Amino acid sequence: MTHPSLTFELTPVAPFRLDFTAWALRRRPENQIDRWNGSTYRRVIVIQDGPAEVHVFQEGSAEKPRLHVNVLGPRIRPSAKNEVDILLTRMLGLQVDLKPFYRMASRDSKQRELAEKYRGLKPVRFPTIFETLANAISCQQFTIAAGLQLLNRLGRLGNLVVETETGMVFGSPEPSDLLRLSPRTFRRLGFSRHKTRAFRELSRDVVVSRLDLESLANLNNEDAINFLIRLRGVGRWTAEYALLRGLGRLDVFPGDDVGARNRLAKWLHRREPMDYTSVQRALRGWRPYAGFVFFHMLMESLAAAGQLHAVRVLGLSSS
Secondary structure (H helix, E strand, O other), X not given: OOOOEEEEEXXXXXXXXXXXXXXXXXXXXXXXXXXXXXXXXXXXEEEOOEEEEEXXXXXXXXXXXXXXXXXXXXXXXXXXXXXXXXXXXHHOOOOOOOHHHHHHHXXXXXXXXXXXXXXXXXXXXXXXXXXXXXXXXXHOOOOHHHHHHHHHHHHHOOOOEEEEOOEEEEOOOXXXXXXXXXXXXXXXXXXXXXXXXXXXXXXXXXXXXXXXXXXXXXXXXXXXXXXXXXXXXXXXXXXXXXXXXXXXXXXXXXXXXXXXXHHHHHHOOOOOOOOHHHHHHHOHHHOOOHHHHHHHHHHHHHHHOOHHHHHHHHOOOOO
């Protein structure tokens, strides 16, 4: 099916690599919402015109990047460009200037090696705090891959669907989508009773009670965490995850993330397992970029699993 389209270019603050950044959003190949084929990042987004699929392709080097953006959907107007620009800038960290981070890393050989290995990676964010919490709740006590499978199943039942020439593609479910699902449907999809209640209560708070999760941007870290942990299904890990991946707080490393701290311990050549306190202590020298280390540990995990092989296909370089 052919849809109206909108095409424009974006210029990220250098250095920038779409391949690394897309994988930071995707996390695992099971993710069918954030898609990456080795050259193009694709996702269904919601704008005023309705659901649309956005395609992002990089040209130029990491130091002189240019992004080509194509937006397709049943009703796409030229005025949608500003909406998509703002959304992609948030999600892909396009205007985040990391020069202070690279200067800090240059003072230590180990830090410098890690920073240069993934030079061009940007700190990504989900489009909304609600989607951030949906991702976190789905992945609680599960592997990331298993949690993403749950989100895929929810997405297929939502209204963010676009018909393309290759078939139907879907986005992350909206609160209204989840509110209309019965507890039995959640359970049939693989969600526990606890996660089902958390999803339904959060969706109801947003839709019915007009809970404005985006207003958390006006709070400091401590107040935002205290607000979030009052929500059902939200503990310290979920709250810190929301601060990093939803609010872009790069000083926050979710220290209860077992996978991330195990990768950190391996990178630091620690013989003993790390706990929350030892993680925070170890990252004192990375402040205020402890959260950006979290993304680098994700890259290490993906590289070890062979998922970053497509990076070489792009032919991008940092020079």
